[in-house]
Amino acid sequence: MAQLLTKTEIHKLANSLSGWTVESNKLQTLRKFKDFVAAIEFVNKLVEPAESAAHHPDIEISYNKVKVTLTTHDAGGLTQEDFDLAAIISQIV
Template sequence: MNPLLTSADLATQVAQLPPGWQVDGKTLRCRRVFGDFLEAIAFVNALVEPAETAGHHPDLTISYNQVTVVLTTHDAGGLTQNDFDLAQIISNL
């Protein structure tokens, strides 16, 4: 299990992510807006393979053309490097 990141580590990691990601308590989140429902679902479907490969699964909320992605490492009780690694991958989808 990866250790929890310190406040300084979190600030460094967030600064390296594309705009739109933010730390919210013990989670890392972003909201993506698409042209329609089908585009939103295509994005969610594209998340499946990288999340499975990483063994790290985001919490997702879908509202028509919007997808909110929330990352946290549940077994560590907060944010670890795994969350930021997956956020980078998601940012490139």
């Protein structure tokens, strides 16, 4: 099982990610797209990196908005895996 990060580690890692916020024990970003199709295309691009990492985000879609939430469920909070995947997701256009 992945090791939980300390509050200090979480703060430091969160500051290195643009567009992400820490809410309770979750790392979140909200992306807005021109329309529903573009939002779904973005979600489809998340599949390969999530599968490769064996770490899967929670995803909410509302028309042209996609909310991505990361947390390590089996560890009960944020781990390095969450921040690693967030950095990859940040590069997806």
